[in-house]
Amino acid sequence: MRLPGATAAGLLLTAAAPLTTGAVLEQEAAAARCAAFASATFGEQVRLTATRHVPAAASRQGPNAAAVTLPSHCLVSGVIGEREGAGGKKYGIGFELALPDRWSGRFLLQGGGGLNGSVRPPTGPVAAGDRPALARGFAVVSHDSGHTGAVFDDSFLVDQRAALDFAEASVRTVTLLAKEMTRAYFDAPIARSYMTGCSTGGREGMLAAQRYPELFDGIIVGAPAMRTGNSNLAIEYASVQFNQAAPRDAEGLPLVERIFSPADRKTLLGGMLEQCDALDGLADGMIANVAGCRFEPRRLQCTAGKAENCLSPAQVGALERAFAGPKDSAGYPLYAPVPYDTGIVETEGPIPGYLPTGRPGVFGPASRALEIDLDSRANALRNTAWQRLTDTNYWTNLNTFLGRGGKILFFHGVSDPWFSAFDTWDYWQRAAETNGAAWDNASRFYMNPGMPHCSGGNAHDQFDLLTPLVDWVEKAEAPGPPVSRRASDPQDQRPLCAYPSYPHYIGGKRTEATSFECRRSVQ
Incomplete structure (x- = not known):
């Protein structure tokens, strides 16, 4: 008109x-x-x-x-x-x-x-x-x-x-x-149409590419809430595992606030950094080589009685089960594993880390449940119409979107306590298998170490993916590694590498992006 x-x-x-x-x-x-x-x-x-x-x-x-x-x-x-x-x-x-x-x-x-x-x-x-x-x-x-x-x-x-x-x-x-x-x-x-969003907005971006492939030329998907029934189930499962490691009150119920003491969290953080921090060439309190990190909680287990500088067998077992993710009785995974990253031990902020504190957080109101029936819960999910409508995890055939020249970039904070970055990566890999070379020519995935849900944390959480997306759509220029910055110190910079690559320190000033190069992790 x-x-x-x-x-x-x-x-x-x-x-x-x-x-x-x-x-x-x-x-x-x-x-x-x-x-x-x-x-x-x-x-x-x-x-x-x-x-x-x-x-x-x-x-x-x-x-x-x-x-x-x-x-x-x-x-x-x-x-x-x-x-x-x-x-x-x-x-x-x-x-x-x-x-x-x-x-x-x-x-x-x-x-x-x-x-x-x-x-x-x-x-x-x-x-x-x-x-x-x-x-x-x-x-x-x-x-x-x-x-x-x-x-x-x-x-x-x-x-x-x-x-x-x-x-x-x-x-x-x-x-x-x-x-x-x-x-x-x-x-x-x-001239051109784009969409950007994180969390529910990330799910909406995936939905647009999957169900309305003609709407947009370029999409940015951040930490998508792409199958909340399964991610919520994984959180409930993890809560039960952690509760099983808790001391009990007079009625035999878990004292959730005492599962991990401040000393335990310090031990866990120190163990993660000792095993994984220097894999990126620089011991700086961040785990940048996400794909190369093979953290083993069992190496922190006390050899005798429980002490402040080690974890109990019950704590170690709870960590291993919770972070591995839930599986049904046939061994089928109901959700992806959760990455071990520095932000999991956090107790403050709008969204605390993945470990329970006894206060409302990622696990919702503190639960004292000690059991969960995964088979019945999984069956209920499969038969819920709401899940079928909102899930964007399954549809990977994007040949109409890609055939029009569409480009789509994904990013996810490794310390996200709500949605596992490995779950989004799993979707990206399945989409690559479905679409072949067209996917490689149209998509990138970026892990952001230390970042919780969408932003924040001990992370270089300020980055621009919109510029490389526009250049890819409009100039056919494939994106190089964008520069990411700390919100608290914009001069502290790192390259944001397309996963499974990571920023490897090659020498020079630690706060300069040019002191790092993107290297592919050795699996």
Whole structure:
């Protein structure tokens, strides 16, 4: 469609130069154009609730990120498919679309998190380093996936349409509408389309490549929540294993807070570093050679009675079973192993490490269960329709997406306590087997040592995958190792190597990326 009063002279980007920044509009003209957009219509199912011009301003894109200046843009808010659903609750897909005054011709869908339920500011921060997509001139849209509520509020599942929108449909619905709106606003075609997301947003990115292969040219998938039934089962299984190593109260129940003392955690961290730290050529408190690490908890076991500098046989056994992951009675793995990494011993932060503390954390409220029936739980998972809808672990045939020239980059923090980085790597390998050389020419996987879920930790957790993704899609330039930085010290840098390669220290200043080279781990 064409906006009321829109003319070719008012375009921010001409079709003749789709990948270059258009002429700068004066603020008054940009604001007027944004105001005019409020009267645009996009069918009976779409209602625009607010349209305002936002001046350029500094913004912080996350707790670990530096402030960045976001450009002036038109911010459009709206809802798709408003209705009264189950229980008389109001439903509809809420969205916000940011349309920069200086448009690059690119479009980006921003993935969600948790169970969604809110519309996050549409800036495109995931894996974009210190320049979110909006700051690069992308048109960016975000959405709530069809319901409102707290990040882990699942009450919307009683409504069929809301459940379907969360599971898959909202990705396509929002993308198609936002693309139509972007084309209408600029009165020009979209040159390239992208998507980025972590956690639920990572699952949504996988879903897009698998089920809607024509939507995007490039996708970044971070720590995907791709089969939460299985990952939750693995966490419950691990909880039971750890509880079996706990001292007991007068009723014989485990004292969860006493499973691993501060001294035990220090012993475990020291043991991991002793066995695996220097495998990357530098003993620096990080395990960069993830594929080469073969940590053996049994080497920390006390030879006599329990002491502060060693682990009990019960603790060692619990670690070995929990980190190996659950298997059914036939020996079939129900989830991937969990990596041994430095972040597993953490007790603080928004998401504590993998070891239980007795407080709510990755294991939820402290459980004192001592048994789990894996066969019955696995059977229940196989027969749950919700799992079939939301899982993105199984579909690996991506020949339509790849055939269109699509590119997809994966990243995962090795210390992620919710979703195992090895599970995502397993998917990547199976996709490689299915798609052959086309996969090698379209995808990379990056492990980030020390990083928990999506960001943070003792890690170089600030990195830009969006630039190499765009260059791969638009210039056919395969990505080299991006530089990753510490949020606390941006001058401390490492190359982010495509797994199973890792950054090996070759000499020089330890905080400079050029002091490392990517080497393939010897398996």
